[in-house]
Structure formats: C-alpha cells, structure tokens
Amino acid sequence: MLRPLTVVAGKGGVGRSTVAAALALNAAADGARVLAVDAINDGGLRAALASHPDEAAKIELLELTTEAALDEYIKLFLHVPIPPSRIKPIARIFDYVATAAPGVREMLAIGKIAWEVREGHWDGVVVDAPATGHVIELLAAPETLGELISVGPLAEQSQWIADLLADPTITGLIGVTTAESLPVSECLELIDRVVKETNVDLSGIVITRVPDLLGTAGFRQAKKVATQKSALGVAAAVVAMRARTAIEQIERLTSLDLPLTWVEESPNPVAAARSALREIE
Amino acid sequence: MAGEVDELLTRSSVILVVGPGGVGKTTLSAALGARAAREHDRNVLVVTVDPARRLADALGLAEIREEPVVVPLGDGPGQFSALMVDMSQSWDRLVDRHAPDPKTRAALLSNRLYRTLTQRFVQSHDFIALDHLVELTADDRYDLVIIDTPPSVHALDVLDAPDKMIEFFGSRLLKWLIAPYGSRVVQLAAKPFLAVAERLLGGPFLSEITEFFWLFSRLQDTFVERARIVRSRLSDPSTHYVIVHTPEPIPAERAARLSTELRRRHHPPSLRIINRAMDPRIAQITEQELKTITNADLRTGIETLIADVGRQEASGDAAVGDVPVQLVPLAGSALDDVNDLADLFGP
Numbered sequence: 001m002l003r004p005l006t007v008v009a010g011k012g013g014v015g016r017s018t019v020a021a022a023l024a025l026n027a028a029a030d031g032a033r034v035l036a037v038d039a040i041n042d043g044g045l046r047a048a049l050a051s052h053p054d055e056a057a058k059i060e061l062l063e064l065t066t067e068a069a070l071d072e073y074i075k076l077f078l079h080v081p082i083p084p085s086r087i088k089p090i091a092r093i094f095d096y097v098a099t100a101a102p103g104v105r106e107m108l109a110i111g112k113i114a115w116e117v118r119e120g121h122w123d124g125v126v127v128d129a130p131a132t133g134h135v136i137e138l139l140a141a142p143e144t145l146g147e148l149i150s151v152g153p154l155a156e157q158s159q160w161i162a163d164l165l166a167d168p169t170i171t172g173l174i175g176v177t178t179a180e181s182l183p184v185s186e187c188l189e190l191i192d193r194v195v196k197e198t199n200v201d202l203s204g205i206v207i208t209r210v211p212d213l214l215g216t217a218g219f220r221q222a223k224k225v226a227t228q229k230s231a232l233g234v235a236a237a238v239v240a241m242r243a244r245t246a247i248e249q250i251e252r253l254t255s256l257d258l259p260l261t262w263v264e265e266s267p268n269p270v271a272a273a274r275s276a277l278r279e280i281e
Numbered sequence: 282m283a284g285e286v287d288e289l290l291t292r293s294s295v296i297l298v299v300g301p302g303g304v305g306k307t308t309l310s311a312a313l314g315a316r317a318a319r320e321h322d323r324n325v326l327v328v329t330v331d332p333a334r335r336l337a338d339a340l341g342l343a344e345i346r347e348e349p350v351v352v353p354l355g356d357g358p359g360q361f362s363a364l365m366v367d368m369s370q371s372w373d374r375l376v377d378r379h380a381p382d383p384k385t386r387a388a389l390l391s392n393r394l395y396r397t398l399t400q401r402f403v404q405s406h407d408f409i410a411l412d413h414l415v416e417l418t419a420d421d422r423y424d425l426v427i428i429d430t431p432p433s434v435h436a437l438d439v440l441d442a443p444d445k446m447i448e449f450f451g452s453r454l455l456k457w458l459i460a461p462y463g464s465r466v467v468q469l470a471a472k473p474f475l476a477v478a479e480r481l482l483g484g485p486f487l488s489e490i491t492e493f494f495w496l497f498s499r500l501q502d503t504f505v506e507r508a509r510i511v512r513s514r515l516s517d518p519s520t521h522y523v524i525v526h527t528p529e530p531i532p533a534e535r536a537a538r539l540s541t542e543l544r545r546r547h548h549p550p551s552l553r554i555i556n557r558a559m560d561p562r563i564a565q566i567t568e569q570e571l572k573t574i575t576n577a578d579l580r581t582g583i584e585t586l587i588a589d590v591g592r593q594e595a596s597g598d599a600a601v602g603d604v605p606v607q608l609v610p611l612a613g614s615a616l617d618d619v620n621d622l623a624d625l626f627g628p
C-alpha cells in the first residue's frame with residue numbers, strides 16, 4: 001500500500017493517525033527511509049509513533065505549521081534574501097493571509113510535502129491528513145490556486161506539484177474508517193470527492209476497530225442467549241449487534257472495488273494495524 | 282437514572298455540547314433536545330454546523346434548511362426544532378443586514394474572493410455558529426438552544442472565536458492588509474510585509490485580497506458588537522457545557538483534557554456523558570457462564586467485551602474531575618426516530 005507519497009485520510013476519531021503510524025513503522029522496520037508528516041499538527045501522529053519507540057527513532061517526523069511551511073517555501077523557491085530573524089514575524093502575519101486566501105495555506109503545505117517527495121531523500125512519505133473537507137482542499141490546492149493566480153512563484157509551482165499528485169506510481173490515498181454507519185458514510189463521501197475533485201489515485205481502504213465477527217451459528221446462539229436478562233445475555237446481544245453492524249458496513253465498502261484491509265479491535269491499535277497491513281504487503 | 286440530565290435540561294437556556302470527534306456529539310445533542318421538549322415541555326432548538334448532515338441522519342430528516350425545521354414529537358406542549366447552519370447563506374445574511382451602505386454590500390457580495398474567504402478565515406465556521414446565538418436567544422420561540430459544537434482540529438476553537446474576531450479587527454495585520462487604502466505612514470510600515478506577500482501571491486491576486494479586507498473592515502462595528510454579545514452569552518450562568526466521550530482510552534483522555542481547557546476558560550462542565558457505555562455487569566461474567574457458550578466466535582466476542590468493560594471502569598476514573606456523569610448505554614437497536622432519541626437517557 002505504501003507509495004512514494006501516501007496520504008492517509010479519514011474523519012477524526014477513526015484511527016487515521018494509527019494507520020499512518022503503522023504504515024510508517026512497518027516501512028522503517030524494513031529499512032526504508034521514511035518521512036512521516038502530521039498535516040494536522042495535533043500531536044496525534046507523534047503519540048501513535050511513540051507506541052513503537054525503536055522503529056520510530058528511525059522515522060523523521062514533520063509536524064507542519066504554516067510558519068514552518070512558509071519558512072521552507074521561501075528558502076526553497078523564492079530566493080528572496082530575507083534574514084532569518086525576519087522570517088518568523090512575517091510568517092506569523094502571513095499565517096492570517098494564508099488562512100484567508102483560498103488554497104495558499106494548502107499550497108504551502110502540499111508544496112513542502114511534494115518537494116520532499118521529488119528530492120528523493122525518502123523511500124516513502126506518509127501524510128496524516130486532516131479531515132475530509134481539508135484533505136480535498138490540500139490535494140486540489142495546485143488546481144485551485146492555478147485558477148486564481150496566473151503569475152508569481154506560487155502559480156509557477158502549481159503545475160509540477162499537480163503532476164506529482166496525479167501520478168499513480170507516486171501518489172496514493174488511503175481512506176480510513178471504522179465499521180460503523182456514519183464513519184462509513186463519510187468515508188464514501190471522501191472517496192467520491194477524491195475522485196471528482198482531485199486527480200489523486202486511490203490505493204485502498206483500511207477499516208479499523210473491526211469487532212469479533214460471527215457466522216450463522218454464532219448469531220443463532222447469540223439470539224438465544226440474549227433472551228436471558230443476565231449479564232451474559234446482555235453481552236451476547238451487544239456482540240451480535242456489533243457484528244451485524246460491522247458486516248453491513250463492510251459490505252457497503254466492498255462496493256468501492258478497492259483493496260480493503262481490516263484491523264481488528266485491539267487494546268494496542270498501532271500494533272494491530274501493523275500486523276494487518278503486513279499481511280497484505 | 283437520568284436525574285442529572287433532567288435537572289440540567291430544566292435549568293439551562295443554552296447548552297454547548299463539546300467532545301472529541303466521532304463520539305456521537307450530534308446524536309446526543311439531538312437526544313438532549315428531544316428529551317427536553319418531550320419530558321420538560323421546553324421549546325428547544327438544536328443547532329448543528331456540519332457539512333455531513335449527520336443530525337439530519339439521526340433525526341430521519343431528508344434535509345435541514347437554513348430556517349429551523351420543527352421535528353414532530355409527541356403530543357406535549359414542548360416543541361423540538363433543528364437548524365443546520367449553512368455557511369455561505371449565513372454570511373450573505375450578515376453582510377446583507379449589516380453592510381453600512383448598498384455600495385459596500387454590492388461590492389462585497391460580488392468580490393471574487395468573498396465566497397472562499399468568508400468560509401475560511403478566523404475560524405469563520407465557529408463564529409457563524411455562535412453568531413446564530415445572538416439571534417436565537419432573543420427569539421422567543423425557543424427557551425433552550427443546544428449547540429452541537431463544530432468539528433475542528435482543536436475542539437474548543439469555537440469558544441475562542443469571538444475573541445479571535447475582536448482581535449482580528451484590532452490587529453496590525455488588518456491595518457497592513459488594507460494599507461494600500463490607508464495613510465502614507467501605514468503604507469510605509471506595511472511595506473516589507475506587502476513585498477513578501479506580493480512576491481508570493483503575485484500583484485493582481487494580492488490587490489484582490491486587500492480590496493476584500495478593506496470592504497470587510499467596514500463591517501467592523503457590527504462584528505465586534507456581536508462578538509461581544511456572544512462572549513457574554515458564553516459566560517452566562519444559564520449557559521451550560523456538556524462533555525461527551527466514549528469509554529475507549531483515547532476519547533476518555535481527550536475529554537479529560539477538554540475538561541481542563543474548559544475550566545481554564547472559566548466554563549466548568551456541568552455534565553459528562555459517556556456515550557456507548559457498556560453494562561458494568563458484563564465485567565462480572567464468570568468462567569462458568571462463559572462455558573455455556575458453545576460457539577467459539579461468540580465466546581471470543583464476549584471475552585473481548587469483558588476485557589473492554591474492565592477498561593471502561595478504569596477510564597471512567599480519568600481526571601475529568603468532579604462532574605456528574607451520565608452513562609448512555611450502547612444502543613441494542615438502531616435509533617430510527619426522534620422518540621428513540623428522547624429515550625436514550627432512559628424512558
């Protein structure tokens with residue numbers, strides 16, 4: 001599933017950082033040079049990586065802020081002689097403009113990420129991306145901005161970044177969801193928007209926290225036991241209900257015709273995600 | 282079992298529901314509203330800002346418009362309405378009502394950047410959600426407004442939105458951004474900033490941006506005044522904060538952090554709801570009982586569940602502090618209509 005640039009997307013709380021960390025950790029364990037990018041900068045990816053400190057030590061972690069991205073951007077592309085002491089205050093103010101101007105913040109972020117991919121310092125770059133609406137803005141930024149700005153360095157950069165994102169041998173997006181109704185609806189919406197609004201190729205879906213599933217016999221016994229008012233009866237009803245929901249939701253995802261990976265519910269979610277992702281590699 | 286909830290629903294005029302993503306905030310906001318209307322005869326409005334229209338799902342409504350929609354519920358005098366905030370319509374309305382003159386209004390609404398800019402800057406989602414408070418709490422159709430706080434990277438951004446708005450209008454940034462329209466002195470001070478901005482964005486694009494902000498700055502008085510009203514509403518004694526989370530360790534730990542943040546802002550939470558909680562008796566299931574389950578998959582499932590419930594007990598002690606707790610059991614069936622929602626906290 002890992003490509004030179006792998007974007008991991010999904011709504012808050014479904015285990016997106018867990019999956020991003022698992023991909024990065026597996027690759028690092030195999031000796032790959034990995035850059036893990038936290039595009040949300042909420043500490044989630046750092047925390048998930050910390051569950052496996054030995055491999056995490058081999059991974060470069062980049063927590064993206066507008067300030068850092070702008071700083072890099074100015075250094076890499078603008079060649080404006082701005083003394084380092086001036087960059088910080090300018091970047092702080094620029095943070096506002098970048099928030100306001102459509103696509104600029106995203107362009108700075110995706111520009112930095114794309115530059116890392118292009119320079120070839122890494123075997124894999126894994127991006128823990130913000131929630132649905134934002135990830136679309138991030139991936140569509142080169143086009144959005146290309147339409148608004150016709151001159152200037154940002155406009156010149158947008159083409160090669162757009163090409164890099166559209167190349168399926170380089171860039172792929174992984175959708176993450178739990179096997180619950182609303183997260184799956186949001187994941188389907190995300191996939192739909194990626195297809196319609198960006199040129200990024202989809203590399204697969206990871207379903208997290210899949211509960212223990214039941215077969216016909218299991219459901220039959222659960223139904224019988226559930227008629228008891230005891231704790232056991234309650235437990236059987238809950239297990240059956242979760243299994244039924246999960247099966248229904250996984251069926252909805254199979255309609256996408258994308259590779260699906262299941263991660264079972266576990267007290268050690270990163271470890272569980274690592275072994276599930278290992279199986280399909 | 283629902284004593285704490287009922288007490289809160291009778292004494293509040295505004296309830297803000299906060300919590301990490303994915304814990305069922307929207308559903309619980311609707312459930313609180315449905316219960317307040319059905320059991321306490323209150324006239325309730327639930328406000329949600331959510332592009333995914335999740336509240337609509339939970340309520341079985343095909344669509345929620347910018348105008349509140351009355352959701353049919355029981356025969357009592359209480360009424361339950363839902364409002365889904367549409368960002369672009371809300372901005373249009375604000376500009377429409379508060380522009381100082383028709384010329385500014387027309388120029389603003391036709392500015393090429395207006396649409397994207399208003400949706401993006403200074404957490405405009407959060408500000409719009411709160412701005413609705415100004416009108417809704419003055420609207421005598423409702424005596425309780427429940428706000429499902431917008432999903433944002435940092436869950437409490439919404440509470441900071443009024444201050445950010447006030448700060449934005451007073452900031453040097455705004456002065457610099459609109460410097461081309463300002464005095465020579467300001468133009469000079471802004472020069473290095475504008476030079477970098479122009480280098481990066483290109484001249485034409487930058488001038489569109491500055492034009493927009495210049496027009497926008499003319500609505501300053503309105504925005505600052507409304508932001509002040511919102512800020513005082515947020516601290517009103519009849520405004521209450523409810524934290525929602527699920528029993529898993531990560532959401533529980535996030536809720537604990539949220540609670541600290543709320544206290545720091547002088548808005549201590551009045552209630553904590555643990556959603557999708559499991560029956561604590563499950564932890565007491567004996568080996569003997571488990572042996573009666575002959576199906577291996579089902580037995581594994583129950584064993585996992587027993588371990589989960591054990592952890593739930595532990596996470597319940599997480600440092601949210603001295604706040605009344607309400608457990609909402611993991612529903613055994615789907616929440617099909619608004620009466621099911623009202624029953625979530627007990628019949």
